[in-house]
Amino acid sequence: MTAAVVTGLGVAAPNGLGTEAFWKATLAGRSGLAALTRFDPAQYPSVLAGEIKGFTAEDHIPSRLMPQTDHMTRLALAATDWAIGDAGADLRQLPEYGMGVVTAASGGAVEFGQRELENLWSKGKEYVSAYQSFAWFYAVNTGQISIRHKMRGPSGVLLTEQAGGIDAIGHARRHVRKGTPLVVSGGVDAALCPWGWVPQIASGRMSTVADPDRAYLPFSADACGYVVGEGGAVVILEDAASARERGAPRVYGEVAGYAATMDPAPGTGRPAGLRRAAENAIADAGLTPGDIDVVFADAAGVPELDRTEAAAITGLFGRHGVPVTAPKTMTGRLLAGGAALDVATALLSLRDGVIPPTVNVRAPAPEHGLDLVTGGPRDTDLRSALVLARGYGGFNAALVLRRTDG
């Protein structure tokens, strides 16, 4: 069994479009959180979001695809193009069924869906788009990427809300291990429309603070919920031998360990599953907690969820036992895109030997016992990173990434 390695990244984030723009902003601590502009949020308790700026879909998407794609899918297609370009992959040289696509989704292409629901209910069924049958649904990004790049191999779509980015990449690794040389994976999400906003308000977890610097403060004593953003990351996962053989220009790192768990049913008194996911992923990588150099936290920003995560981390690594960071404080939580972006960020960290900061949090609440990287980036030699993610409903996922030298 050869390693599954990441050879290409495509990033679309609120604080940077494209991998290097995002990474530069992230190291500089530049946040993409601001007042919503996509629609007027004045009537809602939550008014901040991480919006992607400067994305002109027409520059990236063929005109015939425009009527049949939502903003979410356009971002995903653009990020995929960038990732494939980054990987330097000549797709025509790979076997016909040798490429697959596995993406994460959460609520689908909500804005497209809202427009068609409105057409149906305000005007009548004749006004519903011929593309509605697939343009909004959860499988749309995988389907469109597969078609655009003629990827006919094993594919998939996994839904675990914010944990989805990791689960998709973990599943893509299965395909690579079973013989598919290249799999496009990750997650890109976008639900910044009123019909995407209101359900999230109903979750009770969104921050209602209007100051972008004070709204999303995971692990802080002032934690008060999270801010939602749009975007995510696409990664090119390849069989290491196959990547070497085709002369891949770079290897960001190896997907060395993966595990997912489910929390117990409410009221059972059994422990939450996040720690178990982390333990299993570290063991799956053949490592021990002492080998992990940095943890990219789920960082819900909801006090109870922060406590659970801090307990999982300190339980495994000891109090202040490992650097922990949450660069998503600069992007907001990106639903199915969030964990994928964290994976990309962690790979860039491994590449450059620097941990990006958790912004706006001056210091974590002492009760958490975390060595949270705040203030600015921390330079340090990094070999292995653990990425944690949780999805609404009790889903936990953990991914271990390892630097591959040379």
Next chain:
Amino acid sequence: MNRIAAGGTSQAHHRAIQRAGRDDRDPAPSRTLAHRTGSTREGPHSDWHSSARTTNPKQLGPRGNGVKTMRRVAITGLGTVAPGGNGVKEYWELLTSGRSATRTISFFDPSPFRSRVAAECDFDPVSAGLTPQEIRRLDRAAQFAVVSAREALADSGLDVSRLDPGRTGTSIGSAVGCTTSLEREYVVVSDGGRKWNVDHEYAVPELYRHFVPNTMAAEVAWVVGAEGPAAVVSTGCTSGLDAVGHAVELIREGSVDVMVAGATEAPISPITSACFDAIHATTPHNDEPDRACRPFDRTRGGLVLGEGAAVMILEEWESARARGAHIYAEIAGFAARCNAYHMTGLKPDGREMAEAIDAALQEARLAPDSIGYINAHGSGTKMNDRHETGAFKRSLGDHAYNVPISSIKSMIGHSLGAIGSLEIVACAMAIEHGVLPPTANLHEPDPELDLDYIPLTARRQRADVVLTVGSGFGGFQSAMLLTAPDVRS
């Protein structure tokens, strides 16, 4: 007597087998069944297929052979909610009767729509055993899934208190999630579509649960106390196959020993009708609602929307055997491919579906001519019928002409993401009972389709290796092979 009413007695028989333990299992349950129901062993149309009886499946290559033996996957429990009846017993009765459960849509006024028929479930959440809180919390699709999971768990005889929660996982397929609840709530918060900035004050607390349908997998996990990997698999209309295929992979790779796997869908709502109307995917045969879905028939008009759920208990083979579980079938092979062609279109050559079939056969180490029954995608569209007929010929060669093929969508409609799992259950029951469900409404075979599509009436015919396939929007093509429990032992 023209029809084989197999369900009731067989289920009782099966329970008796379970109580007695696997070793006492009647090696030919269908014979016992035939005796009890008074049917003859030969079906009413045995003359159509007398040479097609499955012989010993050919296995390709040695098993084990110094290589690490692959962990195998047993189906040990079944649960369904389906049009025409709740629970596996009623489901199988419907499928073997050749009756169609399609009817004029009753859930909303269908008069504005081009297609006004669907296969609706007569499902009462209270009598299905859901608590008042579950009924409030769960979308109809999630209700189906939970009820089916409970039935499957009871059927498996698994003792939940002895399960290792961390080694038990959940995989639930769904194409459109909680769409019915979402549309209902959208209409409220938008005040009938009048407001783009929808009102959060009118949002129900459950709205986010419906918005992210992965919550359905959580609900199913809670039924059995599963704390291993859990996810909703959403690959359009192949979700029901892919979710179970995903579960099989997790057991094989050793991440888990038990999976609660299946799929659910409750899509019958105005927005679904509108979007299928817009592309003329659904049938305009509104005048004969119970003959609306006609796969492989010259007069077919398109698919008929359905709803339902099927959930299975899957166990690692050796541990299932060790606890004396009744094993319906083994899931011997699974593969998925994409056609990378069109979000909704299919090419007539069926090339990528054939590739999926070939890969599933390879994984199962079975030869194409071992296949004794194909549960077709059979959605009721001309494009599909040509596509999969092409795929079967491509993969099976001359054997394609010998294999009985049927589409149960002719009876229960197309429940999008759920149907793949409902079809796996049908295949497991076909293996269990030696009865192949028919394609209902197939009165005028399409002259361009020249395979054996089991028209109208169920066949009493043993099939030890069964193939089930699916196609989905997005270009997804999936294939799964089930084998009788004694075939590969």
